[in-house]
Amino acid sequence: MPDRRQPDPSTDDNPFAAPPEGRPDQPWQPRQPQRPQDGGGSGGGPGDPGEGGGGPARWDPMDPVQRRARYALLSGMWGFFFGIFGIPSVGLLLGALAMYWGISALRGRPATDADPGGLTALGPAARPQRAAAVSGLVTATLALMLAAGSYALQLAYKDFYVCRDDALTRTAELKCNTLLPDNTLGKILRVQR
Template identity: 75%
Template sequence: MPDRRQPDSSTDDNPFAAPPEGRPDEPWQPRGVTGAGGPGGPGQDPSPEGPARWDPTDPLQRRARYAVFAGMWGFFFGFFGIPSVGLLLGALALYWGVSALRAGVDNLGPAARPQRTAAISGLVTATLALLLAASSYAVQLAYKDFYVCRDDALTRTAELKCNTLLPDNPIGKILKVRQ
């Protein structure tokens, strides 16, 4: 088997390698603290307003992500007919989105662009979820007599007679009990 080539010590970037001949040992430090290319190490953007990294301990990033996910799921629950869960998730998404925007996402400058986008997306989806939940409750309140009649009907013919309580409009045609 041929001998393996040894890497040139001037280009070796192994943090665990022994120091070159003639240099004393130095205590280990993470690459973000020291490096040849600036604060981020070689090849990294040395500007403090570089791209923001995902940090699960940062409350601003967490709130922005929570706003997106809660708003999205609130919209889905509202759309598929579970308005109480949609209302809860929409309210939470609205709270998290507003708190992420107010708590300093704007103070970070261009580095916070993904978090700002996530917070605004969370606000949009939260608003949609709240509108779906509110419209569902409004329809149930406006056509309460129909829903009570339909739920109390013991036979199919009694359930069909509840259609007389609906108005002749598109919503009434959607809610109408089919034969």
Template identity: 75%
Template sequence: MPDRRQPDSPTDDNPFAAPPEGRPDQPWQPRNGGGGGNGDGPKDSDGQRGPARWDPTDPIQRRARYALLAGMWGFFFGIFGIPSVGLLLGALALYWGISALRGKPAPATAEGAPAAPSGLDALGPAARPQRTAAVSGLVTASLAILLAFSSYAVQLAYKDFYVCRDDALTKSAELQCNTLLPDNLLGDVLKVRQ
């Protein structure tokens, strides 16, 4: 089979290729994202810097991500019947989501100087994914707390049934506890099966 190599072109941008002859080795440097600059993000046609990357050292961005994760896991724990963990994670997600959206005001450097934007507004165009994460965390946290409270409300409303079921020593005694449930959809869900 013939060799089908293409001749080397001067625009070849292979980062793993050896340097051209007569040129010394250079230390590795990260590429600039599309438009040059210091690598903070690509520039658009107007020369404006695009959204910055996620910065894990920024507490506002961290709290937005924590809110999303805690709210999501709190919702899952609420669905799978562990309301205490769901309530805890939902409360944490609410705290983190609200603190990410509000942010902490930056201290003024001089008297009468305009205050710098704070919270997610200080991120500029990079605030959109963080705001989405914080709002999603608030929504899932609200659902997790709602599931936990509804689970506790059902246990409180039908306490006699739960006490009877837990104290029953035989299966027939446990089945007798079904008489303490209402004759509706919730009663059918909670009913002891044969």
């Protein structure tokens, strides 16, 4: 009988190493991280779905509902910034997308009844995703209000904006100030000397 090599202790942690002799092959499963309160080796192993192992589900970028919650937050935030910086068309587009993604993330349901998904399937781990979707809705609302306010302002004072855009000299541009009302808003929009 040939002499068998002893297993190398450095391969004990290798997930791709062959199983020890006498142990049947098992399908590969990702390792579950052990939390400090688990107390060493209680639960949390790859094949042991014990009460102490695993922890809450993590963010899954492949889940469309969770992705939409993140997209809602990002596009709402950028739509708000574009609205503040005076680019209302981009702010309007991003605000509308954030509104759509935020609502669809909050209303998201699993693709099939047998396969749970969406924010409800995450349980306690859904809190950050729900917060991202709600924050996206809030910033989307602000972005849409800024864009609507900007368009309403341009519509209300259309004569001033046309005059200012058509002016060829600084003197002609300053004469456009007579088309503005004599209130705080008129002082803000006024062409400065």
